[in-house]
Amino acid sequence: MDFVKIILFISLICGLLAEIKVPAGSCVSRIVNGKLVQVGDCKKDDGSEIARLIQKSLDEKKRAELKCDVTYKLKCYRAVVYDAKNVTFNDAEPICKSMNGNLANVYDGAHxxxxRTYLHPLIPAGQTWINIWTGMEYKDNQLLLSNGEPITNATEVWDPHYPDSDTSRTNVAVIVVKNEASEYQGLGNIDPGWVRHGVICEI
Structure with a gap:
């Protein structure tokens, strides 16, 4: 019985040490210890393959570093929140673009x-609420997604003080208050020139 185990062990070791075999005409490229290692029929020698592998490695690293503050329906969202109100709506879009993202929508009550759960701990000390820009708009008595489509379940997402009938309040922010039990939080339509605490971006 021991003899059989030894034979199996030797076979396993030999299999692990065997050179990688690839079908004729195929090329397998890898970066090993900082060097390009190619096995098979690899004819290109213009540096394009190593450039492709480096780019692939950088892309994978970037994806691994991307952390979502909120994930909803397979979409990744990040929030930029400041202690002071210092972000107008016009400031919000470049903030998202700097993270390779766009101004975000809030799609429904669950979202x-x-x-609310994520932003509540970010309310600055000494303040009772924060407002964070979204990419949504309020026009002609309709809540619109950033692509201009109307949102169908708008009533469940508004703060009870909103929507405000002032036609200058065309942009929408998320309002979160310190008292988590308060009903006075949700979406509110805001004048785009007002300063808010930050922005929500979809990455």
């Missing part, structure tokens, strides 16, 4: 609840 809004995720944001």
């Amino acid at each position: 809004l609840q995720l944001w």
